Amino acid sequence: MKLTHDLSKDEKKLLRGTFWRSITLYAAVSPAKQGASGFCYAMIPWIERFYKNEQDRRAALVRHVSYFNTTVPMSSFIMGLAASMEKQNSQSEDFDVNSINAIKSSLMGPLAGIGDSFFWGVLRVVAAGIAVGMAQAGNIMAPIVFLLIFNIPAQLVRYYGGFLGYTLGSTYISKVYESGLIHILTKAASIVGLMMVGGMTYQLVVFKTTISMSMGGTSVLKLQDMLDQIFIGIIPLSLTLLCYYLLSKKISINYLIFGVIGLGILISLLGIA
Incomplete structure (x- = not known):
């Protein structure tokens, strides 16, 4: 052949x-x-x-x-x-x-x-x-x-x-x-x-906050909409860059994995996302 x-x-x-x-x-x-x-x-x-x-x-x-x-x-x-x-x-x-x-x-x-x-x-x-x-x-x-x-x-x-x-x-x-x-x-x-x-990063790292403010039963502020107006995906990107920085400082990947999991559980319990 x-x-x-x-x-x-x-x-x-x-x-x-x-x-x-x-x-x-x-x-x-x-x-x-x-x-x-x-x-x-x-x-x-x-x-x-x-x-x-x-x-x-x-x-x-x-x-x-x-x-x-x-x-x-x-x-x-x-x-x-x-x-x-x-x-x-x-x-x-x-x-x-x-x-x-x-x-x-x-x-x-x-x-x-x-x-x-x-x-x-x-x-x-x-x-x-x-x-x-x-x-x-x-x-x-x-x-x-x-x-x-x-x-x-x-x-x-x-x-x-x-x-x-x-x-x-x-x-x-x-x-x-x-x-x-x-x-x-x-x-x-x-x-x-x-x-x-x-x-x-854009597809796999997802964060959407549910924080909002209301006055008189009317929503006056949705934090996620405000963040999207600044930069779509700013939180996932910041988290990714932070993990990259910590990896460059020789932080164990296992610590980062458990840290991200713990952070996800915490913000879910607090109703942030």
């Missing part, structure tokens, strides 16, 4: 290993890292293959335990691309290692949007519709048909996605460096990553 034409036997073996390891992407999920541990686990064979120095291996492992979250079938493409960048980093002294996580951050959002829409929003519904019709007709093969319709395309995308990511990375990354475009690419990827994080 064209994707594997220029790859060595060792690289093909590593990519097949990445496919199997990508199954564990969300085996150990944390609120702060999501699938970071699974991503790092998939990258270990590549790290051991490319880096002989123990210090370089440690740096690569730390690099790949950063936040990662995307649809599982799409994850192998980013893994393959990251592997090709690690290869380039091991061969080039002036490689910008920050570009690796920048590319990961910029891709995981758009690929999650594509993957979730297709696999969860379309393919799963189609598979369930066919299976439900078979089940209503008394066909005992209904659950098996559902699993086959959903999983065969998902596993094919996950398998060949790794080969595609690695092949594209190996082909184009060196050219991008030689042309000097890597700095522009890294900057653009960082901007896209920040936009994704900002969008997640």
Whole structure:
């Protein structure tokens, strides 16, 4: 197949290993890292293959335990691309290692949007519709048909996605460096990553206060409306920035999680929100 034409036997073996390891992407999920541990686990064979120095291996492992979250079938493409960048980093002294996580951050959002829409929003519904019709007709093969319709395309995308990511990375990354475009690419990827994080903050961090003032039975002030006039989402944004500041001061993520939960319970009991 064209994707594997220029790859060595060792690289093909590593990519097949990445496919199997990508199954564990969300085996150990944390609120702060999501699938970071699974991503790092998939990258270990590549790290051991490319880096002989123990210090370089440690740096690569730390690099790949950063936040990662995307649809599982799409994850192998980013893994393959990251592997090709690690290869380039091991061969080039002036490689910008920050570009690796920048590319990961910029891709995981758009690929999650594509993957979730297709696999969860379309393919799963189609598979369930066919299976439900078979089940209503008394066909005992209904659950098996559902699993086959959903999983065969998902596993094919996950398998060949790794080969595609690695092949594209190996082909184009060196050219991008030689042309000097890597700095522009890294900057653009960082901007896209920040936009994704900002969008997640707006959607996932929610605060709406119920505090209001009334005179003569008529509402004269609604605090939430006033806050929205100043800056929509100002409280969630402030809370997010505060947590980021505390993280930069080495405050444990566990303390922050329990602190936010406790704060939520407190303001709910007080009737603030």
